[in-house]
Amino acid sequence: MLKEKRNLMLYKQDFEKFFRLLSETFTIFGPSKTDGSRSFTKIDASDEIAFDYENTKMSLKEFFFPQTETLFFFDTEKNEVKQTDVETNKHDKQNILFGVRPCDAMSISFLDKVFNANNPQDLYYTRRRKSTRIVSFACTNPASTCFCTSVGCGPDSETGADIIFFELNGRYFIKTVTPEGEKTIKSAEKLLNPATKNDIEEKVHLMKTANSNLKKIFDSGNLQKKLDNFNAPYWGKLHRKCLGCGICTYLCPTCHCFDITDEVIKSNGRRIRTWDSCMFSLFTLHASGHNPRPTQKERMRQRIMHKFNYAPKYYGKTFCVGCGRCVIYCPVNMDIRDVMKEIMEER
Amino acid sequence: MNNPYVPMPVRISDIITENEARDIKTFKLIFENKEDEKKFSFLPGQFAELSILGFGECPIGIASSPTEDGFLLFTVKRAGVVTTRLHRAEIGETIGIRGPLGNTYPIQDMEGHNVLIIGGGFAFTTLRSTIKYILEKRNRGSFKDLTVIYGARNPGELIYKDELWQWEKQSGMKTYITVDKGDKNWNPLTLPSPRCPPPYPPPTSGGGQRRGYYVGEGLKEGGRYEGFVPTILKEVAPSPKDTIALICGPPIMIKFTLPILTNLGFVPESIFLSLEMRMKCGIGKCGRCNIGHKYVCKDGPVFAYAELQRLPNEY
Numbered sequence: 313m314l315k316e317k318r319n320l321m322l323y324k325q326d327f328e329k330f331f332r333l334l335s336e337t338f339t340i341f342g343p344s345k346t347d348g349s350r351s352f353t354k355i356d357a358s359d360e361i362a363f364d365y366e367n368t369k370m371s372l373k374e375f376f377f378p379q380t381e382t383l384f385f386f387d388t389e390k391n392e393v394k395q396t397d398v399e400t401n402k403h404d405k406q407n408i409l410f411g412v413r414p415c416d417a418m419s420i421s422f423l424d425k426v427f428n429a430n431n432p433q434d435l436y437y438t439r440r441r442k443s444t445r446i447v448s449f450a451c452t453n454p455a456s457t458c459f460c461t462s463v464g465c466g467p468d469s470e471t472g473a474d475i476i477f478f479e480l481n482g483r484y485f486i487k488t489v490t491p492e493g494e495k496t497i498k499s500a501e502k503l504l505n506p507a508t509k510n511d512i513e514e515k516v517h518l519m520k521t522a523n524s525n526l527k528k529i530f531d532s533g534n535l536q537k538k539l540d541n542f543n544a545p546y547w548g549k550l551h552r553k554c555l556g557c558g559i560c561t562y563l564c565p566t567c568h569c570f571d572i573t574d575e576v577i578k579s580n581g582r583r584i585r586t587w588d589s590c591m592f593s594l595f596t597l598h599a600s601g602h603n604p605r606p607t608q609k610e611r612m613r614q615r616i617m618h619k620f621n622y623a624p625k626y627y628g629k630t631f632c633v634g635c636g637r638c639v640i641y642c643p644v645n646m647d648i649r650d651v652m653k654e655i656m657e658e659r
Numbered sequence: 660m661n662n663p664y665v666p667m668p669v670r671i672s673d674i675i676t677e678n679e680a681r682d683i684k685t686f687k688l689i690f691e692n693k694e695d696e697k698k699f700s701f702l703p704g705q706f707a708e709l710s711i712l713g714f715g716e717c718p719i720g721i722a723s724s725p726t727e728d729g730f731l732l733f734t735v736k737r738a739g740v741v742t743t744r745l746h747r748a749e750i751g752e753t754i755g756i757r758g759p760l761g762n763t764y765p766i767q768d769m770e771g772h773n774v775l776i777i778g779g780g781f782a783f784t785t786l787r788s789t790i791k792y793i794l795e796k797r798n799r800g801s802f803k804d805l806t807v808i809y810g811a812r813n814p815g816e817l818i819y820k821d822e823l824w825q826w827e828k829q830s831g832m833k834t835y836i837t838v839d840k841g842d843k844n845w846n847p848l849t850l851p852s853p854r855c856p857p858p859y860p861p862p863t864s865g866g867g868q869r870r871g872y873y874v875g876e877g878l879k880e881g882g883r884y885e886g887f888v889p890t891i892l893k894e895v896a897p898s899p900k901d902t903i904a905l906i907c908g909p910p911i912m913i914k915f916t917l918p919i920l921t922n923l924g925f926v927p928e929s930i931f932l933s934l935e936m937r938m939k940c941g942i943g944k945c946g947r948c949n950i951g952h953k954y955v956c957k958d959g960p961v962f963a964y965a966e967l968q969r970l971p972n973e974y
Contacts, residue, residue: 383664383665384664384665386712386713387712388712388713391712391753393665393666393668393712393755395662395665426944427944432661432663432942433663434663434944435661435662435663435664542951542971542972542973543971568944568946569945569946569947570939570940570944570945570946571939571945572664572715572716572939572940572945573715574712574713574714574715576713581712581713583664583712583715585664585945588939588945588946588947590946590947595937595947596936596937596947597937598935598936598937599717599738599739599740599742600738604936604973610973614949618946618949621952622949622951622952623952625952626952
């Protein structure tokens with residue numbers, strides 16, 4: 313780990329130069345104005361970055377764990393496997409994800425536990441992860457659907473980030489979090505000045521305001537204990553309005569369930585993995601016809617339990633970062649914060 | 660770097676149709692590459708993903724024992740897309756394999772103890788692996804008494820028949836084979852010995868069609884029965900003292916077997932079950948085979964009953 317995290321200042325008028333220096337070594341991805349900050353796209357010039365976004369619609373996970381990914385190609389006639397050249401994958405160039413929200417940065421640190429740290433390592437994820445630096449952007453103006461502080465994250469959380477930016481009046485306050493973060497800004501060092509006491513005070517004040525705008529709705533630590541009751545009565549009613557569309561799991565930055573299927577045209581095929589969702593009835597359907605999670609009740613319970621009870625036991629972390637995407641995009645207004653409140657209030 | 664998603668090529672060197680319904684076949688597989696074979700080091704209880712390009716993968720328990728050199732056995736029931744395709748495979752065809760996956764039966768803990776093996780239907784596969792492993796000359800001394808109770812719906816549905824008839828006669832183990840319903844050939848196979856009375860009174864009214872024969876002519880110990888596995892278990896179970904029980908079978912068999920073992924005095928720590936769930940990756944990443952916070956593919960498929968009691972009874 314980095315012995316000393318450095319606090320640096322960058323004037324906004326120098327940002328364009330800063331961006332150009334970094335893009336000499338790195339391919340930069342960020343929320344772009346052109347696609348309405350839907351997802352992280354390649355940014356060629358600094359003015360393409362949408363600085364005023366609350367968060368991208370798609371979470372950051374698709375960058376490391378795309379919705380569809382070829383595991384390998386094959387030829388059914390020759391009965392041959394041709395491995396994809398993960399080496400020359402575009403993500404193997406050094407990348408910067410610029411303007412990541414702290415919740416998304418934290419979510420990547422959770423996915424690391426699934427794909428990166430566990431034995432065996434997931435080659436596809438790991439390759440991309442290794443070649444990518446995450447530059448967070450602290451949230452000074454959180455959305456009404458944000459609840460990061462309830463799940464141990466926050467508008468200025470550094471977990472998962474290599475560098476974190478704070479937007480002050482006319483300048484950026486830059487904090488290096490990891491040694492990789494230090495290396496990332498090396499080429500632009502001359503544009504950066506050490507932060508003064510005033511700068512730090514301004515930043516602290518800024519984040520105090522942001523934090524005070526985020527109400528703590530529940531305590532995820534208590535929640536885990538509460539959820540140990542697998543047969544609690546609320547499971548019988550929470551799912552009632554759920555359509556099972558799965559949008560919550562697709563947009564969730566920590567949902568990582570996937571399916572593996574084969575696609576073949578004539579003799580050319582590929583084995584792919586695609587995002588899957590515990591909200592779908594086919595998710596656990598056995599070939600025998602037996603389905604251990606036969607109704608939406610069991611599926612909803614699986615989703616909540618996996619995030620708030622199983623993951624803490626398995627990985628030591630609650631697999632929710634409070635980004636609020638599932639709250640915003642649920643077609644029937646299922647609000648996970650209300651679900652949590654209901655669970656917490658159950659006696 | 661090793662890619663855990665890419666299967667290793669294996670050649671089908673033999674196919675055995677196991678049952679009368681002809682929907683269970685055993686595939687004998689030989690590695691195409693010697694290095695792959697060396698890497699594939701496993702113990703009884705583990706499984707692997709069998710892969711057919713263009714069809715997909717399915718997780719199947721390894722039926723051969725690590726003591727059987729040079730090949731792997733997989734007994735597969737025809738059910739879904741991949742298994743149906745597999746049943747159409749011919750000898751000589753090359754398919755793929757990923758593994759070994761999952762944990763094993765607690766072989767080390769079983770050493771120095773009696774082993775009771777309870778199997779039902781075609782779930783007998785990894786238990787066959789265990790039996791073969793224990794019976795292997797160099798391993799046999801490490802374990803005490805071996806008792807096998809195996810049941811199927813009818814005699815035609817018993818798998819590994821040749822080996823079953825062999826085990827019946829083998830010294831150093833007791834083999835009890837039972838079918839829910841016998842056929843006309845089932846009885847003559849075991850002639851009741853005139854020297855030995857049945858171990859329990861003849862069936863009383865309402866007791867079902869339970870018939871048992873004790874130590875038939877030519878059989879060392881054990882015997883053939885008609886009745887459900889739990890019923891037979893109740894009659895013939897060895898003392899729980901110093902015994903570890905392994906169970907693999909249909910849920911209904913497990914449901915009625917567990918209380919009987921408990922009543923006999925088996926503690927939950929000495930009972931081990933092998934479970935199944937729908938799986939994809941087999942390495943604890945794709946997120947679908949949860950039972951409570953455990954993944955069946957990675958933390959299982961073998962669980963101590965004591966552990967399962969701490970997990971939710973549903974999924």
